[in-house]
Amino acid sequence: MEERIKIEYDALVIGAGIAGGEAALNLANTGYKVLLVEKDHSLGGKMILLSKVFPTLDCAACITTPKVSEIARHKNITIFTESEVTHVSKRGQNNFTAEITKKPRYVHVADCTACQLCEKACPVNVTDEYQYGLIGRKAAFIPFSIANPKAAVIDIENCTLCGACERVCPTHCIDFTMETELYELKMKTVILATGFRLFDPLEIPRYGYGQYKNVITSMQMEREIAPTRPYNTILRPGDGKVPDKIAYVLCTGSRDNTVGNPICSQICCMYSIKQAQLLMGALPMADVTIYYINIRSFGKGFEEFYQQAKGMGVNFIKGKIGKITEKENGNLILRYEDISSGVVSEAEHDMVVLSVGVQSNPAVSNIFDAGSLKLDFHRFVAQKDLMGSPSKTSIDGVFVAGTASGPMDIPDSILSAGSASSEAISYLSQPQQQ
Amino acid sequence: MATKINPKFKDELKKYGAVNMSACYNCGTCTAVCSLSSTEESFPREMIRLSALGIENEIKSSLKPWECYYCGECTNSCPQTANPGELMMSLRRWLTSKYDWTGLSSLLYRSFPATIAALILVLAGTLFFACSRDFNLEEMLHYGHRFEIIAISTVFLVIFVPNLLRMWYFTIVKPKVRTPLKRYFSTSGELFVHMFTQKRYKDCEENTHFRWFEHMILVFAYLSLLFTTVFLNWFATYNLFFIILGYVESLLIFAITFDFVGSRIKKSRTLNKFSQPSDWLFVTWLLLMGITAFLVRLFIDLNLTESVRWVYLIHLIVLAQWALIIVPFGKWTHFLYRSFAMYFSQLKTQSKEPVSESAQ
Numbered sequence: 001m002e003e004r005i006k007i008e009y010d011a012l013v014i015g016a017g018i019a020g021g022e023a024a025l026n027l028a029n030t031g032y033k034v035l036l037v038e039k040d041h042s043l044g045g046k047m048i049l050l051s052k053v054f055p056t057l058d059c060a061a062c063i064t065t066p067k068v069s070e071i072a073r074h075k076n077i078t079i080f081t082e083s084e085v086t087h088v089s090k091r092g093q094n095n096f097t098a099e100i101t102k103k104p105r106y107v108h109v110a111d112c113t114a115c116q117l118c119e120k121a122c123p124v125n126v127t128d129e130y131q132y133g134l135i136g137r138k139a140a141f142i143p144f145s146i147a148n149p150k151a152a153v154i155d156i157e158n159c160t161l162c163g164a165c166e167r168v169c170p171t172h173c174i175d176f177t178m179e180t181e182l183y184e185l186k187m188k189t190v191i192l193a194t195g196f197r198l199f200d201p202l203e204i205p206r207y208g209y210g211q212y213k214n215v216i217t218s219m220q221m222e223r224e225i226a227p228t229r230p231y232n233t234i235l236r237p238g239d240g241k242v243p244d245k246i247a248y249v250l251c252t253g254s255r256d257n258t259v260g261n262p263i264c265s266q267i268c269c270m271y272s273i274k275q276a277q278l279l280m281g282a283l284p285m286a287d288v289t290i291y292y293i294n295i296r297s298f299g300k301g302f303e304e305f306y307q308q309a310k311g312m313g314v315n316f317i318k319g320k321i322g323k324i325t326e327k328e329n330g331n332l333i334l335r336y337e338d339i340s341s342g343v344v345s346e347a348e349h350d351m352v353v354l355s356v357g358v359q360s361n362p363a364v365s366n367i368f369d370a371g372s373l374k375l376d377f378h379r380f381v382a383q384k385d386l387m388g389s390p391s392k393t394s395i396d397g398v399f400v401a402g403t404a405s406g407p408m409d410i411p412d413s414i415l416s417a418g419s420a421s422s423e424a425i426s427y428l429s430q431p432q433q434q
Numbered sequence: 435m436a437t438k439i440n441p442k443f444k445d446e447l448k449k450y451g452a453v454n455m456s457a458c459y460n461c462g463t464c465t466a467v468c469s470l471s472s473t474e475e476s477f478p479r480e481m482i483r484l485s486a487l488g489i490e491n492e493i494k495s496s497l498k499p500w501e502c503y504y505c506g507e508c509t510n511s512c513p514q515t516a517n518p519g520e521l522m523m524s525l526r527r528w529l530t531s532k533y534d535w536t537g538l539s540s541l542l543y544r545s546f547p548a549t550i551a552a553l554i555l556v557l558a559g560t561l562f563f564a565c566s567r568d569f570n571l572e573e574m575l576h577y578g579h580r581f582e583i584i585a586i587s588t589v590f591l592v593i594f595v596p597n598l599l600r601m602w603y604f605t606i607v608k609p610k611v612r613t614p615l616k617r618y619f620s621t622s623g624e625l626f627v628h629m630f631t632q633k634r635y636k637d638c639e640e641n642t643h644f645r646w647f648e649h650m651i652l653v654f655a656y657l658s659l660l661f662t663t664v665f666l667n668w669f670a671t672y673n674l675f676f677i678i679l680g681y682v683e684s685l686l687i688f689a690i691t692f693d694f695v696g697s698r699i700k701k702s703r704t705l706n707k708f709s710q711p712s713d714w715l716f717v718t719w720l721l722l723m724g725i726t727a728f729l730v731r732l733f734i735d736l737n738l739t740e741s742v743r744w745v746y747l748i749h750l751i752v753l754a755q756w757a758l759i760i761v762p763f764g765k766w767t768h769f770l771y772r773s774f775a776m777y778f779s780q781l782k783t784q785s786k787e788p789v790s791e792s793a794q
């Protein structure tokens with residue numbers, strides 16, 4: 001609390017997902033000093049955890065990891081992980097002050113070799129948030145195999161302080177005396193890349209998520225088909241059976257007023273189609289059915305991608321799932337109205353994937369002086385001039401990149417990051433006013 | 435024959451209480467969450483579509499609005515808050531006015547001032563009658579009782595029989611449902627089962643059947659009070675059993691309608707969130723009937739001769755308004771139309787099956 005380290009940067013980028021990372025890299029490559037703040041233990045955001053990307057079916061990790069390591073090694077970028085920006089105040093043009101809280105990792109990252117001996121020694125088992133609850137992890141753990149920085153973390157909430165990890169660590173990099181550090185730093189511009197939250201399907205009890213074990217979210221399925229997947233094959237969580245009749249429930253938490261989110265999430269149709277294609281490849285005998293209201297394949301190459309899925313034999317049924325019930329064998333009965341015939345139907349599937357939508361991350365507005373950062377109706381960062389300069393926010397010198405401003409896919413997030421970084425550069429190069 | 439569409443139908447339906455119907459984007463959630471919807475009879479989305487397009491002929495021939503008991507699941511789950519439950523309710527009001535040959539239902543449903551005017555007219559008529567009899571209790575009781583019998587039979591013969599025939603024509607004859615006559619008899623049990631038990635309403639809630647039970651008790655209490663006053667002449671009888679029976683019935687009516695009015699005020703249930711004047715009128719008048727009937731008999735038993743006269747006058751006014759407005763042209767008719775709809779629907783389903791072997 002007492003010790004405040006004062007350093008000056010050109011730009012502060014909040015959030016080190018794909019948009020924040022891209023913006024930081026653009027600024028750093030142009031010669032500006034960037035401070036990249038990430039609340040999580042690794043860079044890469046949600047994209048680094050994905051399987052493949054639509055509509056090209058490129059490997060998500062193969063795009064993200066080189067980018068992330070370039071960011072990590074860049075001389076113009078300073079990275080703060082497990083850190084949160086608690087307050088930003090604007091003192092004038094090109095003059096911002098940010099208060100940052102850096103939580104202790106209890107591991108000296110520079111010394112850690114990621115040998116995983118601490119993981120083996122740790123007696124505590126908890127669910128693994130990076131595998132979205134599909135498997136467990138230890139309280140001393142490496143977040144995930146392609147994490148950056150790839151170093152151990154002590155999950156102090158669940159740690160029993162038994163000291164087993166400390167004893168086995170060959171480099172003695174585990175340090176339980178680490179404390180929360182507070183920083184007050186100066187910078188000339190700020191980029192918000194705080195991303196989005198995934199919709200929590202517990203809000204729709206009639207889909208039985210959390211109650212029926214074989215109802216999973218699309219992010220869990222994403223982990224099951226990713227190269228760094230937990231089971232090394234596709235299994236349904238209830239009993240470990242390889243599923244052969246998989247259903248996708250589109251618009252789970254999107255375009256739905258009952259959960260307060262009436263807008264389209266823009267990504268669910270396409271990632272579900274992508275997952276369906278990947279599942280057809282991984283489980284050639286499986287039936288995959290996508291239940292939809294409308295398929296929104298609006299982007300470049302999207303319609304072809306949709307048609308390709310149809311051609312591969314993915315079933316598309318128009319009709320939103322009304323409710324799901326579980327059978328004794330763990331299979332699920334989906335009730336829906338088949339819109340093409342206008343008849344209520346029931347279908348049995350052995351695994352159900354809820355295509356959860358995008359929700360805003362409104363916490364970002366709290367870090368600015370009351371009300372100065374405007375949010376839009378859906379609590380995303382408002383774009384002051386949507387048509388002219390979409391990266392500008394209500395505060396001059398603060399720019400927004402990626403899904404912090406609304407739902408969008410990866411290509412759009414990267415474009416948005418490019419726009420935000422060029423706007424920031426243009427702001428930085430304005431002649432100083434008195 | 436080309437399908438006739440009426441683009442203004444949804445505006446028409448608004449007058450019958452439809453709310454936000456145009457927001458529907460056809461996802462089918464309403465139909466899928468509906469516990470009364472089945473593969474044979476899927477609704478309410480189909481009815482929303484027909485209403486949005488204004489295909490009046492199809493709606494007129496459909497029994498589906500009557501198969502809906504307004505559980506409210508559809509409205510609670512609708513992602514567009516298009517309120518399918520209230521749409522079905524407004525379709526029932528619309529159908530009621532289409533079945534009614536006099537056109538008065540249509541007028542009363544759409545115009546609140548007309549309803550008030552009708553109520554005042556009946557009030558004035560009753561007062562005029564009472565005045566002409568010098569507010570003599572004996573005479574009022576006598577003519578009141580006679581009025582009940584005449585009103586019941588007239589409303590039945592002049593209004594209900596033709597209206598039910600029209601309903602039959604719209605839903606069975608016009609859509610060319612071919613059913614042998616004997617099926618009308620063999621299926622008639624269905625009519626009475628639904629009329630007296632409303633058993634379909636029971637499928638509404640998955641856990642408790644309280645609403646159905648409450649409603650069924652109300653129907654029984656109402657019908658038996660009607661019987662007790664008309665045929666057992668409750669206000670004049672000396673039979674202790676009949677007297678107590680009447681007390682119990684009127685109290686039950688009061689208690690249940692009190693709860694109904696309360697939940698409409700509190701809007702505690704989905705089906706009570708959008709009350710139309712016709713709904714208010716129905717529950718309030720039923721409540722007034724229960725309470726005034728109870729007081730009349732109570733005052734008679736307590737020998738409060740002077741007060742009885744005025745309480746009875748109030749009861750007679752309420753009764754006249756009920757029998758001349760609400761029963762023939764208002765919400766009361768759902769009692770008949772719902773049960774006949776279930777009966778006709780059974781006939782429709784059977785007409786799709788081959789005639790049984792005995793016909794050969």
